[in-house]
Amino acid sequence: MSDDTIRLVTIGRIIRRRWRLLTVLAVVGALVGYGTSLLFPPRYTTSASVLLPGAWEERELLTQAEIATSSVVVDRAAATLGWTGVSGSELRDRVSAKATDGNIIKISGTADTPERAQRLADQVAQQFVAFAARLAGDDTESAASTGPEALRKMVVQTSRRITELADAADPGRTVESVQGRTELEKLRIALQEAVKKLDEADPVTNKSNMVVMGQAARPAGEAPPTRTQLIVAGALLFFLLAVIGQLTAARMSRRLRTEPEIAAALGSALLGTVDVPGERPAHRPEGSGPRARFRRLLGLDVRWDIPTPRASGDEAGRLIRYRRVCARLRDRLPAPRRLLVVVPEGDEIARRAAEQLVAESRGDRSPTSSGSGYPVLRVVEVSVSQPLVPDRGTESGALVVLSAGSWTADELTGIAEACADGKHEVVGIVVAGAVRARTKRSAGHPPDDAAPALAVPGHAAGGAG
Missing domain, CATH: 3.30.1890 (Bacterial polysaccharide co-polymerase-like)
Incomplete structure (x- = not known):
């Protein structure tokens, strides 16, 4: 958002996604205004x-x-x-x-x-x-x-x-x-x-x-400012300061939003973008501690500066994107290989996209002329604060899947270095984006080429898949 013009839609997005925080701060401002009125007699x-x-x-x-x-x-x-x-x-x-x-x-x-x-x-x-x-x-x-x-x-x-x-x-x-x-x-x-x-x-x-x-x-x-005026002014002041603070923080953010910036930070080529349907906002970190509950209560666990997900196409169109990514990945490799699908820890959209990629690679039924199929993929989640990728073993290479606007260049560079330390070459990058799912189709037979949804166990760093 550092180069974006502040528009009314941006302010509306802040109010819509941060209304709990803004309400709490407005109440605090009203209490400050009331306390000020007590210090100054009418x-x-x-x-x-x-x-x-x-x-x-x-x-x-x-x-x-x-x-x-x-x-x-x-x-x-x-x-x-x-x-x-x-x-x-x-x-x-x-x-x-x-x-x-x-x-x-x-x-x-x-x-x-x-x-x-x-x-x-x-x-x-x-x-x-x-x-x-x-x-x-x-x-x-x-x-x-x-x-x-x-x-x-x-x-x-x-x-x-x-x-x-x-x-x-x-x-x-x-x-x-x-x-x-x-x-x-x-x-x-x-x-x-x-x-x-x-x-x-x-x-x-x-x-x-x-x-x-x-x-x-x-x-x-009473002569102005009256007690009511001080209360209203305090609430309005805190509300405006909160909005300005959110805008300032977003403008100072160093999170990468464009695909060329992400590819440059990881030092690899972009294989494509995929869509993940769902109404849940992107990048909602989980947690069970008091701090996590407090953030969920105020709505701070939801990123407001991510644009509203666009409307999704049909399921067949989304699956085509995944298959094209798998096909490009197969074309880039000299022979079928086992790869790690590296996902930044806490990136819910990227994790779901990685699971779908694994499902598509396992459901490959279209061999090429040389008889080679899609690579075998295993998902691992890597902490961005202390990235650690399993050493090279049966897997020889890494495919990084992440969502745009969630990570800084330094964090992505750390993931790339962790892959290099584990003797894994970053063979490609996939950017996942959230979309609004349409109404569910009526019950019927799924298409013949639709791959079954598979649950991939062991998402912890270094876990087996």
């Missing part, structure tokens, strides 16, 4: 809105949002709330503010109960409004607040004086008097317009009158 968040009347620029609104979460405002709120063990520095981590559309500052407070969250947001909003009013001078008699009012009084007095001067002037008798009255009227109009503009642009009266838009709503649910 949090509740609510917000209070403060309206800023007048015209404000964006940077001014950002400044006001920073003021709302400043240490001065939060410390005053903490002092007013008087919560035991909660200081202003701790509250600053629970308070946030942001400017929204419509000149509104939204102040959010987070606490361990809905009531405390509501009180915190309301108190910070009130302290912010009070602090902003103090900065603007609403609660002082500063010159900034008294100056505009004094200026208005002076404008009124000046307007009256202008009227008196205009009345005292000689109305309409001379050109100079008419021009004087006109200039005085223009001056009075200009003063009134200036006062009007001053009222419209007065930052004290327009920008300092901030309003808290009602009490903060009491939160009805």
Whole structure:
């Protein structure tokens, strides 16, 4: 799988063949998420809105949002709330503010109960409004607040004086008097317009009158992440990690999957491929220990990275493949010989294929022109960790039968070296593959050329057949 593209069918195969392991890991992840939720108490968040009347620029609104979460405002709120063990520095981590559309500052407070969250947001909003009013001078008699009012009084007095001067002037008798009255009227109009503009642009009266838009709503649910979210996130995280781990392990696998790679590792020629019918997945190692039972329980004894077996043809077609292999093996040998059929230990598909080859070789009824028949075969299973092949005796040669995608190059090289140590030449290789058997045929006479199925005893390494 190292060069294959990861597709949805691959993910589906992992889920289908590793569903027990994935379920167990998802449950473990959910328990981890639940434990995490116990370490972090629930949090509740609510917000209070403060309206800023007048015209404000964006940077001014950002400044006001920073003021709302400043240490001065939060410390005053903490002092007013008087919560035991909660200081202003701790509250600053629970308070946030942001400017929204419509000149509104939204102040959010987070606490361990809905009531405390509501009180915190309301108190910070009130302290912010009070602090902003103090900065603007609403609660002082500063010159900034008294100056505009004094200026208005002076404008009124000046307007009256202008009227008196205009009345005292000689109305309409001379050109100079008419021009004087006109200039005085223009001056009075200009003063009134200036006062009007001053009222419209007065930052004290327009920008300092901030309003808290009602009490903060009491939160009805926890702030994220909630306990349910942590449990679901833990289960999903462990599930994804398990899938990614399976994909990574398959991509890093060094098992040989192609026939040329297998032939190169064993140093011999490929005689053909044969099919083994059956619904059981390939390469299911047997065992009776606790570890083997645990692997069977989680489904780890079944390889997921082996493609789904293709549909099988009829029995006659499968038997033809076995006979062709036996014929090629006969043609490669100068005379009928006895051969060892070497099968890697634990390769169930290869073992069944080897047994069928033995049955076909014993049922040979088609002698050649020279009178020679199929070689006599005996099956031996060889451990891939410590390969040991019986020494050359009545058998002089080895036929290796194995399934693709189950063994690495080093393991196959070890089997070839074990054959060489036993003075056996590897005369050929047969690759076995699992197929889905069709429905059984109705009862009837088997074909005349069908070989009987024979049980081959003694599959242990070095056993007699």
